[in-house]
Amino acid sequence: MLLELRLENFKNFKEFTVFSMVPQPEIRNLKYSVLKRKISGTREPQKALCSSVIFGPNASGKSNLIIAVEILKRIVLRGNILDDESVNFSASSLSLAPNSFLGKNTPVYIGISFITGELKIDYDLILALGGFLGNSIDRCVIGEKLSVNEKPVFDRKERHIELYNHPIMKEKFKVKGYKDLIIQLINEGLQPTDVFLSNGFKCLVSPELSNLILSWFRNSLTIHYCRDEANNFSELIKSNSGNIFENINKIANAIGITSHSFYFKELWRNENKTLLQSLVKDLKGNLRSIDSETYESKGTLRLMFLVPIVLEALKKGSILFIDELEVSIHPMVIMNLVNIFHNDEINKNRAQIIFTSNNPSLMNDNLFRLDEIKFIDRDKGGSSVVYSLSEIENNGERKNINPIGYCKDYLLGKYGSIPTNNFDDLFFLGTNGM
Numbered sequence: 001m002l003l004e005l006r007l008e009n010f011k012n013f014k015e016f017t018v019f020s021m022v023p024q025p026e027i028r029n030l031k032y033s034v035l036k037r038k039i040s041g042t043r044e045p046q047k048a049l050c051s052s053v054i055f056g057p058n059a060s061g062k063s064n065l066i067i068a069v070e071i072l073k074r075i076v077l078r079g080n081i082l083d084d085e086s087v088n089f090s091a092s093s094l095s096l097a098p099n100s101f102l103g104k105n106t107p108v109y110i111g112i113s114f115i116t117g118e119l120k121i122d123y124d125l126i127l128a129l130g131g132f133l134g135n136s137i138d139r140c141v142i143g144e145k146l147s148v149n150e151k152p153v154f155d156r157k158e159r160h161i162e163l164y165n166h167p168i169m170k171e172k173f174k175v176k177g178y179k180d181l182i183i184q185l186i187n188e189g190l191q192p193t194d195v196f197l198s199n200g201f202k203c204l205v206s207p208e209l210s211n212l213i214l215s216w217f218r219n220s221l222t223i224h225y226c227r228d229e230a231n232n233f234s235e236l237i238k239s240n241s242g243n244i245f246e247n248i249n250k251i252a253n254a255i256g257i258t259s260h261s262f263y264f265k266e267l268w269r270n271e272n273k274t275l276l277q278s279l280v281k282d283l284k285g286n287l288r289s290i291d292s293e294t295y296e297s298k299g300t301l302r303l304m305f306l307v308p309i310v311l312e313a314l315k316k317g318s319i320l321f322i323d324e325l326e327v328s329i330h331p332m333v334i335m336n337l338v339n340i341f342h343n344d345e346i347n348k349n350r351a352q353i354i355f356t357s358n359n360p361s362l363m364n365d366n367l368f369r370l371d372e373i374k375f376i377d378r379d380k381g382g383s384s385v386v387y388s389l390s391e392i393e394n395n396g397e398r399k400n401i402n403p404i405g406y407c408k409d410y411l412l413g414k415y416g417s418i419p420t421n422n423f424d425d426l427f428f429l430g431t432n433g434m
Contacts, residue, residue: 001046002021002113002114003048003115004019004020005068006018006019006113008108010098010099010108011098011099012099012384013064013065013384015383019065021354022049023047023048027369027371029370033342033369035048035352040118048352049372051353051372052373053355053357053373054354055356055357055358055417057419061376063323063356066321066354068110069223069321071094071097072125072217073218075125076217081094081129081141082193094129095130098132100132107128108127108128109125110125112124114216121147121213121216123213124143124144124146125141126142127142141194142158143158144195144196148166149168151164151167152164154196154205156196158192159190159192161183161200182205185204220316221319222312222319223321224321249261254307257300261279262279278290278292278295303329310353313353314341314347315349317348317349320353320354322354325357326362334357334362335364337353338353370388371388371390371391372388373388373390374386375387375416389406392415
């Protein structure tokens with residue numbers, strides 16, 4: 001269960017920024033949108049929102065927020081801050097992560113708070129990446145910190161590690177001199193580009209806790225990009241997760257697709273791609289196979305790719321990040337998908353959905369709480385800022401927000417985070433000669 005993401009000097013998030021999934025206590029409507037989970041050693045359960053929609057103009061930083069989650073996930077799982085050549089987009093190169101307007105000595109900070117089991121995990125990374133488009137030889141981890149249930153487990157400053165006597169590891173430190181020996185071994189073997197959590201901590205300190213955290217990053221964070229949809233779908237098919245082979249035609253029927261059925265054709269020369277095939281009847285009544293990307297509409301393909309990933313998230317209780325969810329999909333379908341996460345009978349494993357959108361019709365108080373509607377905008381200095389509809393104030397007092405007119409007020413610019421481009425001069429010059 002995700003609680004918050006923290007960024008500083010990451011791409012266009014130049015200033016310290018918090019994206020929070022913790023519900024604001026004064027918001028009373030749509031209580032079913034709030035997830036609860038018991039934390040070890042506490043009386044009150046921890047609460048988190050089960051959905052969030054992020055609005056903002058182009059180039060405001062909406063996608064970068066999701067890319068930050070992707071980068072953190074990949075760093076933790078591979079255990080270092082070297083480039084990941086297996087990824088073919090901006091999450092592959094950490095040289096693109098620092099803010100392009102700041103100096104090379106300004107570190108990149110990414111922090112995350114989440115719940116797994118009955119443990120609240122706070123994990124922070126501070127990285128020296130050599131500046132925007134810097135060389136990988138300049139990189140090092142200059143800060144790394146882990147806390148469990150609000151108590152510190154370790155604190156790293158460059159290659160020096162401080163281990164704390166956390167209750168979760170009290171048995172390990174009973175032997176006299178054991179802790180000092182472990183710290184000595186760690187400080188001698190830890191490389192500047194290594195992530196301590198995934199290496200020395202896992203091998204020498206607490207494999208159980210490290211594996212629990214790594215498992216959360218591996219299985220509970222799902223990032224889905226519209227531009228990389230087919231590859232995401234292919235990976236899901238290859239793992240046969242959620243009995244996709246059995247359910248794909250049920251999904252098609254539920255969507256209302258007229259093709260007879262679907263199957264998958266794997267391209268053996270390209271191990272990373274599996275083609276979706278549509279079976280349709282010709283004039284003689286014989287079934288013919290056609291590439292679905294050729295025959296089906298873009299909206300149909302998006303739903304065929306998207307619905308299995310949503311099913312998998314609900315099954316695992318994972319956090320599903322989706323960039324540009326509404327592309328080629330009707331708003332009513334999106335509302336239906338979001339409401340599934342609000343349904344306790346379906347969302348039994350406390351899955352969360354967080355997505356970006358450019359469709360203001362989704363600003364609906366019957367669909368989202370005010371603290372679930374987020375905005376990303378640029379401040380006067382060009383840095384991206386995040387705020388929710390519930391945080392908008394006027395003269396120190398909460399603005400009188402019209403629960404029916406969210407969309408209208410947003411388009412009128414009352415909430416900010418709206419495009420202000422004017423292309424008249426551009427097209428006038430283009431049509432009348434430069």
